[in-house]
Amino acid sequence: MQAAAIERKHAAIWRTLADLSDPEIPVVSLRELGILRDVRTGADGMPEVVITPTYSGCPAMGQIEDDVCAALAHAGIDARVVTQLAPAWTTDWMSDTAREKLRAYGIAPPQCGSSHDVLTFVRRPLSREVVPCPQCGSHHTTETSPFGSTACKSMYRCLDCLEPFDYFKPY
Template sequence: MTTATEQAWQLLEQVPDPEIPVVSIRELGILREVNESAGGELEVVITPTYNGCPAMDQIEHDVRALLQSHNLRARVVTRLAPAWTTDWITPEARTKLREFGIAPPGQSAASVVQFARRRAPAMGESVPCPHCGSHNTTETSHFGSTACKALYKCLDCLEPFDHFKPY
């Protein structure tokens, strides 16, 4: 028999990120925990990709509405610590981001003391183009379609693309 917690995890796999709908909130690492109280209420813990992320209200609404539609009582808690890191993005999400045209961040951003400051790729690092795979790219704006992404351009295929900032 499936527990309410297991059912919630399965259902929440379906909740897309409102800004990047090809990935789920679990795949991005926004969905952190699902806990069940003795009274049977679920607590769903989410962490924003950055403090002040405008999508969090929509994510909270989507989580609550989905669980409620399956008769699961839940409260949604936003937890800021530990701070979200791009290391929490699953390998599947990195593939989906690339296929969607967003260059995923490199691994281990947080483990190199990066989570105290956001950074662009260091000198010598390249961001591969998600369209053609070329490393001949350049940052055109430190802020892309959302504050957690930078805008890049491929100098070979000339296509612009977002790059998920590593932090």
């Protein structure tokens, strides 16, 4: 297949999957979250859609793969889905649009990502970062549980508006 034809096919796949939403957070697309990593051509010439889970035990990955396959089939595109664990997903891969959509949906977006020094993170386990409330913007919040509605989130509560909210954990 010529390079131009491959490029057109890859572009059609990206267009087909552009608005495919995350099954756990339907206001954000897989591409905006950075889960949809790449469209490439496999060694056998078959197009491959590369997805990377937010963490290796993410229970939504089966649904995400099914949704990608269904969208491709609906568009008449023959391609396979490949789950790639390395490099590991990081919240740094989230687009600014995804962060704003999370906030508008009531989930506090991650304040930082993997670019921070791991040793600093390990040395400061008791000092929590300030997580602004996505409802009222207050910085007067507290973590109520490190376990939120999904494993990639923790539970917080705003001490001003008293609303509970999820915080997308930085990885």
